[in-house]
Amino acid sequence: MSRRGKFIGGGLVILAALGYLVYAGVSQSVVYFVTPSELQAAPVPGKAYRLGGMVKAGSVKWDAKRVALDFVLSDGQASVAVRHKGTAPDLFAEGRGAVVEGTWSRDGYFTASLIMAKHSEEYKAPHDASQTGYKELLKTLRGGTQ
Amino acid sequence: MTYVPEIGYAATVAALVLAAYGSAASAVGAATGRPALRRSSERAAVGVFALVTCCMLLLIYAFLTFDFSVRYVATNTNRGTPFYYRITAVWGALEGSIILWTWMLSIYTLVAVAQYRRRHPEFYPWVLSVMLGIAGFFLLVMTIPAPPFERLSPIPLDGRGLNPLLEDSGMITHPVALYLGFTGFTVPFAFAMGALITGRAGDEWITITRRWTIVAWYFLSLGLLIGGWWSYHVLGWGGYWAWDPVENAAFMPWLTGTALLHSVMIQERRRMLKLWNLTLIILTFGLTLFGTFLTRSGIIGSVHAFSQGSVGQFFLGFLALVLLGAFSLMAWRFDRLRGQGELDSVVSRESAFLLNNVFLLAATFTVFFGTVFPLLSEAVRGAKVSVGAPFFNLVNIPVFLALLFLMGVGPLIAWRRASADNLRRNFLAPVLAGILAAGVLRALGVGNTLVLLCMGLVVFVSATIALDFYRAARARRRSGDGWLGATGGLLLRQNRRYGGFIVHLGILVVALGVAGSQAWSVQTETTLERGQSMELAGYKVRFDRLHGAEESNHFKVIGTFTVENGRGPLAVLSPAKKFYPQEQTPIAAVDYRLGFLEDLYVVLGDFAQDGSHATIKVQVNRMVSWLWIGGLVLTLGALLAILPDRRRPA
Numbered sequence: 001m002s003r004r005g006k007f008i009g010g011g012l013v014i015l016a017a018l019g020y021l022v023y024a025g026v027s028q029s030v031v032y033f034v035t036p037s038e039l040q041a042a043p044v045p046g047k048a049y050r051l052g053g054m055v056k057a058g059s060v061k062w063d064a065k066r067v068a069l070d071f072v073l074s075d076g077q078a079s080v081a082v083r084h085k086g087t088a089p090d091l092f093a094e095g096r097g098a099v100v101e102g103t104w105s106r107d108g109y110f111t112a113s114l115i116m117a118k119h120s121e122e123y124k125a126p127h128d129a130s131q132t133g134y135k136e137l138l139k140t141l142r143g144g145t146q
Numbered sequence: 147m148t149y150v151p152e153i154g155y156a157a158t159v160a161a162l163v164l165a166a167y168g169s170a171a172s173a174v175g176a177a178t179g180r181p182a183l184r185r186s187s188e189r190a191a192v193g194v195f196a197l198v199t200c201c202m203l204l205l206i207y208a209f210l211t212f213d214f215s216v217r218y219v220a221t222n223t224n225r226g227t228p229f230y231y232r233i234t235a236v237w238g239a240l241e242g243s244i245i246l247w248t249w250m251l252s253i254y255t256l257v258a259v260a261q262y263r264r265r266h267p268e269f270y271p272w273v274l275s276v277m278l279g280i281a282g283f284f285l286l287v288m289t290i291p292a293p294p295f296e297r298l299s300p301i302p303l304d305g306r307g308l309n310p311l312l313e314d315s316g317m318i319t320h321p322v323a324l325y326l327g328f329t330g331f332t333v334p335f336a337f338a339m340g341a342l343i344t345g346r347a348g349d350e351w352i353t354i355t356r357r358w359t360i361v362a363w364y365f366l367s368l369g370l371l372i373g374g375w376w377s378y379h380v381l382g383w384g385g386y387w388a389w390d391p392v393e394n395a396a397f398m399p400w401l402t403g404t405a406l407l408h409s410v411m412i413q414e415r416r417r418m419l420k421l422w423n424l425t426l427i428i429l430t431f432g433l434t435l436f437g438t439f440l441t442r443s444g445i446i447g448s449v450h451a452f453s454q455g456s457v458g459q460f461f462l463g464f465l466a467l468v469l470l471g472a473f474s475l476m477a478w479r480f481d482r483l484r485g486q487g488e489l490d491s492v493v494s495r496e497s498a499f500l501l502n503n504v505f506l507l508a509a510t511f512t513v514f515f516g517t518v519f520p521l522l523s524e525a526v527r528g529a530k531v532s533v534g535a536p537f538f539n540l541v542n543i544p545v546f547l548a549l550l551f552l553m554g555v556g557p558l559i560a561w562r563r564a565s566a567d568n569l570r571r572n573f574l575a576p577v578l579a580g581i582l583a584a585g586v587l588r589a590l591g592v593g594n595t596l597v598l599l600c601m602g603l604v605v606f607v608s609a610t611i612a613l614d615f616y617r618a619a620r621a622r623r624r625s626g627d628g629w630l631g632a633t634g635g636l637l638l639r640q641n642r643r644y645g646g647f648i649v650h651l652g653i654l655v656v657a658l659g660v661a662g663s664q665a666w667s668v669q670t671e672t673t674l675e676r677g678q679s680m681e682l683a684g685y686k687v688r689f690d691r692l693h694g695a696e697e698s699n700h701f702k703v704i705g706t707f708t709v710e711n712g713r714g715p716l717a718v719l720s721p722a723k724k725f726y727p728q729e730q731t732p733i734a735a736v737d738y739r740l741g742f743l744e745d746l747y748v749v750l751g752d753f754a755q756d757g758s759h760a761t762i763k764v765q766v767n768r769m770v771s772w773l774w775i776g777g778l779v780l781t782l783g784a785l786l787a788i789l790p791d792r793r794r795p796a
Contacts, residue, residue, distance in 0.1 A: 006492050011504070018508050021541045022515060029536035032529065033520075050532065064673040064752060064761055086671050087751030087761050090382070093731045101534075117731075 031101060037078040043104040051080060051110060052099040060094050062087075073098065073110075081109040091117035151216050154204040154295035158288050161197035164190045165282035169275045176271035184271050191259050191274060194281055195252040202249050205236050205294055214305050217298035218242065224307040224728065226699025234317045235308045240442060240457065241294035243321060248284040250329045255281060258333055266354065272340035273333075280332055283464050291456040307699060307728040316376035324369030324396060328434040330362025331403065335431035335472075338424050342475040347482045352410050352423060357788060359410070359427075363403045364784040370396055371777040382734045382749045384669065384765040386773060389538040394517045395437030398510050402430040405506035408556075412499050415561070421476070421483045422503070428472040433510075435465045440517065491563035498556040505549050512541045547599055550657060553650050554607035557643075558614055576613060580606030600661040604654045611647050637786065645787025652780025655772050662769030669765035671751065676758055683766040685746055686710045687719075692757035700726045702735070705750045705760050709739065721750040721762065744768045 033050045053073035060071040069084045071094075082100055092098055092115060100112035168190025175183030205218075209232045214220040222235045222242070237246040255277045262270045288294065334355035341351035373393065374386035387393060406426040413419050439461035476483070489496050515522075520532045558572040584602030592598055615636070622632035637644050672680050674689035681687075690706040704722040708715060719737040726733065738747040745767045753760040 003489070003492070007489065007497075010492070014504060014508070018512070018545075021544060022512060025512075025516075025537040025541040026519070026533055028540065029533050030531050031534060032531050034530075062752065064754070064759060067671050067673055067761060087763065090733045091729075091731050096730070 035075045035078075036073055036080045037075055039080055039104065039110070040078040045104050045106045048101070048103060049110075050099055050101050051082070051112075052097070053080070055092070055094050055096055055098050057094045060088075069115075073100065082112050083109050084112040084115055089115050089117050093117075148211075148213060148215075150204050150208050150213060151295040151297055154201050154208075155293065157197045157200045157204070158285060158293070158295070161194050161201070162282060162285035162289055164193045164197065165278045165285055168194065169278035169282055172271045172275035172278065176275065184274075187271070187274055187278070188259055188263070191252075191255050191278060194278065194285075195256050198245070198249045198252045198281075198285075201288075201294070202236075202245055205242060205245060206233060208295075209233065209236055212305070214303075215297055215299075215301045216294075217296045218294050220298050220302055220305040222305070222308050224305040224699060226697075227305075227308055228313075228698055230315075230318070231308055231313050234312070237321050238308055238312050238317065241288070241292045243325070244284060244287050244292050244457075245294055246321060247325050247329060248281060248288065250325050251277070251281050251284060251332060254329055254333055258336075262354075266350075268344050268346060269337060269340040269351065269354070272343050273336040276336035276339045277332060280336075283460075287457060287460050291460050307726060310700070310724060310726045310729060310733045311380055314376060314380050316372050316380070320369060320372040320376055322369075323365050323372060327362050327364075327366025327369050328396075328399070328437075330358065330365055331399065331427070331431050331434055333358040334362070334406075334427050338427045339472065339475065342424070342472075342479050345479060345482060347420065347424070347479045349413055349417060349420070352413050356410055356414075359403065359407055360784060360788050363400070363407060364781060364788065366396070366400050366403060367777070367784065368781055370400060371774070371781070374777075375774060378770065379736060379738065382736045382763075384667070384747050384749075384763075384767055386663075386770065389513075389516070389535045391517050392437075392441045394513050395433075395440050398437065398513055399430045399433040401506050401510040401513070402426055402433060405503045405510075406430060408499050408506075409503050412496055416496060418488070418496070419500075421480075424476055424483065426503075428469070428476075432465060432469055432472075435461055435468065439465060493559070493564045493569070495556060495559045495561045495564075498552055498559055502549065502552045502556060505545050505552070509542055509545045509549075512545070513538065516541070543596060546657075547596075547603060550600070550603040550607060550654075553653065554603070554610040557647070557650075558610050572610065572613065576606045576609035579609040594665045597661045597665045600657055604658055607650065607654055611650060615644070615647065638789075641786050641789045645783050645785070645789070648783025648786060649780050650783075652776045652778070652783055655776030655779055657776075659769045659772030659776055662772065663767055666768040667765060667770075669763060671761065671763045673752075673759055673761040676760075680762075680764065682764050683744075684711050685716075685764075685766065687746075687748065687762070687764055689760055689762070690718075692753055692760060697724075700724045703732075703750075703753060705753065705762070707737075707748060707762070709746060717746075719746070719748045721748045723750055723753070740771055742771055745770050 031048045031050045033052065036051065036053045039049060039051055051073060053075045056072040056074045056079060060069070062069055067086060069086065069088055071082055072079045073082055074080075082102075084100070084102075096117065099116045100110065101114040101116070102110055102112040105111055168187040171183045171190065172187035175181070175187060207213075208216050208219045209223055210229075212219070212223070212225060218239070218241045222238050223232055227235060236242045255274070258273060258277060262273065266273075334351075337351040337355045337358075341347045370393075373396070377388065378384070378386040406423065409419050409423055409426060413423055439458050442457045442461065489500075491497070516533050516537050519537075520530065523529055523531045554576060555573070560568045580602040583605035584598045587598055587601055592601070615633075618636050618640075619629065619632040622635055623629060627635055668683050670680070670682050674680060674687075676689055676691060679686050679688040686709070688708045688710070690708055692703060692705050695702045695704060702722050702724050704720050707719045707721070709717045709719055717739045719739065721737040722735040723732040724735055734749050734751070736747060736749050738745050745765075747765040747767050749763040749765075751761040751763055
């Protein structure tokens with residue numbers, strides 16, 4: 001019986017430790033998913049958020065010198081200014097969806113530590129207009145480096 | 147206008163009918179003892195294999211001939227897609243990966259038929275019935291929610307093209323290995339069901355399927371490793387594991403499969419844990435289905451999740467059916483599942499293995515919990531929340547460190563009850579070695595406690611393995627072999643034990659890689675004018691120029707960067723941005739210089755169109771190579787353990 005007791009006791013200790021770890025893990029790393037309207041309604045500075053919305057057309061400002069990317073995320077009703085140190089990830093573009101992770105600053109903007117751009121799944125035929133765009137680009141590059 | 151899609155669809159339906167018939171016939175044959183039915187169901191299994199192979203070949207043919215009248219082909223390829231990627235594009239998305247899965251399952255079924263037709267007449271018909279039933283489910287998915295041969299109208303002139311991220315050689319092997327792993331667990335599962343149905347729920351099925359479990363585990367490990375390599379060298383974030391739902395979905399069955407590999411040894415040796423092992427195999431098989439449900443249903447956002455639709459519901463329904471059926475059978479046979487042995491002492495090999503299982507299951511649970519947490523939280527509290535990598539790391543690091551410790555204890559501690567003498571003899575030196583190593587590293591300036599703990603444990607476990615191997619080889623040498631002969635003889639004759647040790651060594655190397663890369667990698671992001679240099683961790687990276695290039699299906703802007711260290715030039719790296727016509731934004735192509743201790747990893751982030759300046763992300767990733775080396779060691783060990791056991795009674 002005492003052997004059984006040892007196993008049960010040991011099991012309970014492990015279970016309790018695991019429970020504590022999960023509890024601590026959740027409370028330390030939980031991130032609230034909000035839309036720009038929800039964030040604007042009740043922003044809490046310093047709290048970790050995941051903010052999802054559309055990248056507003058014409059709002060993306062890239063400063064290569066400072067390696068700083070500024071843009072506005074919008075959900076149609078409200079919009080939030082986002083600042084990020086670093087380049088945009090693949091698939092990031094104006095008019096497309098993006099999710100950023102970071103915190104709200106008291107000065108009225110969102111500091112993103114991570115940008116996740118969404119891959120669009122719908123069928124799209126190859127775009128002639130954009131192809132010419134790329135060809136132009138290649139021409140400039142070749143001209144610029146020869 | 148070809149009739150390939152119609153033939154493909156007809157083959158799918160015919161295979162579905164055959165699988166359903168074969169499954170029923172085999173079960174009825176087993177229940178009524180009519181051998182004619184059994185033979186008929188064997189032929190059905192051959193037929194299913196032939197028809198699914200036919201589907202696979204037809205789809206490959208459609209891809210190679212650019213048959214854009216097939217929606218799946220049009221969505222996943224275009225005229226520029228290079229030859230190799232037209233073949234891998236076959237399993238580049240949902241419909242094709244279901245075919246691949248079904249095809250592998252039909253191969254496993256055939257192998258099981260060939261292997262067990264004569265040997266296990268009691269189990270075998272039920273095994274066949276279960277496997278054909280599962281194949282039937284996948285064929286149903288191919289018929290209704292994910293038909294690969296669906297027509298597209300009007301027929302486009304060109305296809306959309308493969309997801310550019312999948313244009314990588316890793317995509318040839320990664321899905322194949324992963325699915326061979328997933329489907330491999332079907333065989334032990336089918337045997338477990340056969341054991342329950344026939345009431346021979348004892349130890350026989352475990353012995354028969356032990357090697358199958360290792361095979362499945364081997365492929366799953368390989369799949370995970372290649373997946374990590376793909377993530378590292380394609381995605382351009384410098385990491386290999388993101389705790390993404392898709393990765394977790396493949397990792398969970400790996401964890402429970404690992405637990406099973408260990409607990410079967412207890413059942414073989416001590417006739418204990420019968421109920422537990424059945425639960426583990428049901429859980430492992432269930433998790434392979436759950437993973438597909440999770441990633442294909444769109445209920446959880448993921449960078450990998452491809453599509454939404456009713457596929458998720460099919461998998462959820464089937465998963466419910468499988469779990470309900472399996473656990474009902476278990477309840478029915480409950481009285482036959484009592485173990486004969488008993489745990490004698492807390493300090494014994496049995497309890498070390500039991501503890502190993504507890505921790506592996508704990509890890510599975512936390513990964514599961516973290517993955518479905520957003521769903522739970524939304525259902526319970528209505529708040530949309532998620533937990534990311536910090537949660538998984540925080541919770542799993544202690545669990546995995548505990549597992550490392552047990553990895554040293556388990557193989558050497560005595561069965562039943564370990565005496566103080568046994569403990570001293572086996573563990574005193576390794577423990578001292580571990581502590582000494584941690585102390586030396588501390589003195590050398592390693593400040594991170596977790597890294598010190600991990601490295602100390604790695605040295606401890608390595609020392610136990612070395613000690614055991616040295617003793618065994620010495621014993622063989624006494625009987626006349628040289629050291630080399632003794633070593634080779636041990637590896638071959640006790641291949642299961644030493645294959646396991648080699649797997650453990652591989653895990654140790656992987657653990658060092660994880661610890662080192664997490665603790666010591668550095669990165670920076672900066673903009674360079676042409677000719678300008680930046681420095682990071684002793685490397686000097688100079689931006690030389692930008693130029694363009696045209697590939698068959700995309701344009702490429704390539705940056706040229708010269709890398710030097712204090713001693714002289716090292717390499718020229720050419721990270722690029724690839725512009726695919728079907729994508730609105732470019733895709734980054736990383737370039738790197740791999741090294742034993744550190745990799746230099748450069749991503750082209752942004753550039754000026756005139757080539758005057760470029761923004762790059764430079765990372766020095768430390769000890770990442772150890773992951774691949776450890777992975778290789780691990781898979782070699784698993785291969786050794788799969789070999790037929792050549793140990794003979796002395």
